[in-house]
Amino acid sequence: MTQVDVRIYEVGPRDGLQNERAAIGVDAKLQFIDLLADAGLREIEATSLVSPTAIPQLADADELLARLNRRPGVRYPVLVPNARGLERAVAAGAEAICVFTAASETFSRHNLGMSISESLAAFAPVLAHAGEAGWWTRGYLSTAFGCPYEGPVAEAAVVSVAERLLAAGVDELSIGDTIGVAGPSDVRRVVRALNGAGIGQDRLAMHFHDTRGTAVANVSAALDLGIRCFDSSTGGTGGCPYAPGAAGNLATEDLVYLLDREGLRHGVDLDGVLAAAAFISDTLGRPLASKVGQAGGWPA
Amino acid sequence: MTQVDVRIYEVGPRDGLQNERAAIGVDAKLQFIDLLADAGLREIEATSLVSPTAIPQLADADELLARLNRRPGVRYPVLVPNARGLERAVAAGAEAICVFTAASETFSRHNLGMSISESLAAFAPVLAHAGEAGWWTRGYLSTAFGCPYEGPVAEAAVVSVAERLLAAGVDELSIGDTIGVAGPSDVRRVVRALNGAGIGQDRLAMHFHDTRGTAVANVSAALDLGIRCFDSSTGGTGGCPYAPGAAGNLATEDLVYLLDREGLRHGVDLDGVLAAAAFISDTLGRPLASKVGQAGGWPA
Numbered sequence: 001m002t003q004v005d006v007r008i009y010e011v012g013p014r015d016g017l018q019n020e021r022a023a024i025g026v027d028a029k030l031q032f033i034d035l036l037a038d039a040g041l042r043e044i045e046a047t048s049l050v051s052p053t054a055i056p057q058l059a060d061a062d063e064l065l066a067r068l069n070r071r072p073g074v075r076y077p078v079l080v081p082n083a084r085g086l087e088r089a090v091a092a093g094a095e096a097i098c099v100f101t102a103a104s105e106t107f108s109r110h111n112l113g114m115s116i117s118e119s120l121a122a123f124a125p126v127l128a129h130a131g132e133a134g135w136w137t138r139g140y141l142s143t144a145f146g147c148p149y150e151g152p153v154a155e156a157a158v159v160s161v162a163e164r165l166l167a168a169g170v171d172e173l174s175i176g177d178t179i180g181v182a183g184p185s186d187v188r189r190v191v192r193a194l195n196g197a198g199i200g201q202d203r204l205a206m207h208f209h210d211t212r213g214t215a216v217a218n219v220s221a222a223l224d225l226g227i228r229c230f231d232s233s234t235g236g237t238g239g240c241p242y243a244p245g246a247a248g249n250l251a252t253e254d255l256v257y258l259l260d261r262e263g264l265r266h267g268v269d270l271d272g273v274l275a276a277a278a279f280i281s282d283t284l285g286r287p288l289a290s291k292v293g294q295a296g297g298w299p300a
Numbered sequence: 301m302t303q304v305d306v307r308i309y310e311v312g313p314r315d316g317l318q319n320e321r322a323a324i325g326v327d328a329k330l331q332f333i334d335l336l337a338d339a340g341l342r343e344i345e346a347t348s349l350v351s352p353t354a355i356p357q358l359a360d361a362d363e364l365l366a367r368l369n370r371r372p373g374v375r376y377p378v379l380v381p382n383a384r385g386l387e388r389a390v391a392a393g394a395e396a397i398c399v400f401t402a403a404s405e406t407f408s409r410h411n412l413g414m415s416i417s418e419s420l421a422a423f424a425p426v427l428a429h430a431g432e433a434g435w436w437t438r439g440y441l442s443t444a445f446g447c448p449y450e451g452p453v454a455e456a457a458v459v460s461v462a463e464r465l466l467a468a469g470v471d472e473l474s475i476g477d478t479i480g481v482a483g484p485s486d487v488r489r490v491v492r493a494l495n496g497a498g499i500g501q502d503r504l505a506m507h508f509h510d511t512r513g514t515a516v517a518n519v520s521a522a523l524d525l526g527i528r529c530f531d532s533s534t535g536g537t538g539g540c541p542y543a544p545g546a547a548g549n550l551a552t553e554d555l556v557y558l559l560d561r562e563g564l565r566h567g568v569d570l571d572g573v574l575a576a577a578a579f580i581s582d583t584l585g586r587p588l589a590s591k592v593g594q595a596g597g598w599p600a
Contacts, residue, residue, distance in 0.1 A: 216514055
């Protein structure tokens with residue numbers, strides 16, 4: 001990779017699209033991923049190897065991975081929930097994988113159909129194989145700032161699950177504000193709690209949703225704390241199943257605009273991101289959810 | 301006023317509505333202002349005494365001020381551009397007024413039809429009378445972070461116009477990101493330059509537009525600098541005439557959500573703001589531009 005100050009980890013093709021209702025063909029997904037790589041994105045989460053019945057939008061994951069134009073220097077992680085997903089990941093030649101759990105027990109049961117401990121057990125063989133095979137691995141720690149069922153989540157719960165994920169072998173943790181409720185003070189509170197448990201910024205990525213307009217402010221607070229990896233979704237796709245009409249993932253174009261204003265190198269071209277955002281917006285048949293997608297960059 | 305950590309200065313009825321195309325009747329405007337006061341807002345900029353031909357949306361300013369239900373403890377500032385506006389302000393019994401200029405010479409000429417110096421001369425009699433009458437006064441310093449014609453604006457230009465406004469007698473400066481381009485670093489740069497010229501946080505308010513999604517982050521950066529007054533517009537009304545479809549003023553509901561998360565007292569009730577936002581959205585016949593307007597508060 002070229003030298004960057006901040007890594008932008010693109011989650012649009014997986015986390016963004018899995019929450020969109022309009023069915024999208026594999027050709028369009030592959031074109032979207034190519035446009036993202038054209039824009040300079042070097043980490044693009046491509047799809048999820050969950051059960052096709054669980055997330056019909058990503059039922060084409062095997063075909064997508066088989067046809068993926070893997071460019072040198074670009075990482076294409078794929079979400080792998082369990083041993084069955086692992087078989088498919090091996091067959092697809094995966095080299096970077098993600099697992100997913102939550103800080104909230106109730107959210108885990110509702111969203112994954114199992115407890116947090118059961119989810120860790122489910123992907124233990126995935127991480128074991130990844131360790132042997134030398135794959136890059138990431139663990140999503142969702143609902144770290146709030147749960148749609150339980151409300152506020154204690155930072156001790158976040159730290160506990162973070163420690164278990166790291167013990168299970170993940171290289172990086174993505175700390176998720178799944179329902180978009182955090183403010184900058186929450187970011188400081190949770191990151192400092194993780195640091196207090198010996199988990200440093202080099203292991204941490206932040207995954208913000210812009211549901212209540214705080215995502216960019218949260219990135220800014222995390223930058224001040226030395227966090228240097230952020231998840232985002234080109235076009236602001238994703239939505240939130242708990243708040244119809246609400247904004248979804250932090251849009252990559254909004255993140256890029258902030259980082260440009262802050263003078264931080266990230267290797268991504270805003271116009272390229274806007275082109276990919278326009279493509280996915282056209283494909284989905286709805287306006288862009290991002291501010292910069294609507295207003296454009298500046299100076300123009 | 302009740303004890304607050306942060307003042308929320310509501311600009312919806314003036315700055316918000318003046319950029320909206322749909323004509324709104326004076327009854328609806330008065331109802332909107334009442335709903336804002338119901339929500340706990342204690343500074344509500346009511347209208348502008350500009351020429352009715354310049355801003356037809358606010359041509360009803362005299363009638364609005366005559367009929368305004370002035371509640372105890374609520375300040376209802378009105379924008380007064382010149383000696384003619386001053387006559388109208390006196391006739392309306394105004395006690396709090398605002399004047400408006402820019403950091404960018406080209407913006408001033410395009411937007412006000414005169415140079416910055418000419419604008420200061422135009423409202424000099426307004427501030428002179430206000431001083432004699434003991435009115436509260438505020439000076440808007442627009443395009444402090446960027447100009448649609450000139451591009452980036454030097455902080456020296458901001459400081460220079462700020463000093464002239466204070467010398468002319470304004471009590472408070474509202475430093476405006478008129479086209480919504482600033483990031484947190486810009487906020488720090490401009491506020492520190494003002495501080496360096498001896499202008500303290502007690503004289504400063506920040507006026508952010510959310511055109512590129514940075515407004516909440518900019519508020520957070522300004523809070524860290526000790527700024528304690530922010531302008532916002534309930535419902536996120538305002539738009540930007542230079543970017544069709546783009547977001548306008550920072551929405552009051554998004555600001556309130558942030559301040560609540562940060563544990564800062566402001567005296568404003570989020571549900572009350574959302575009720576006022578829903579009212580103005582219905583009146584304008586378009587969806588709310590704010591994130592919290594769409595998603596709601598949290599915990600719900």
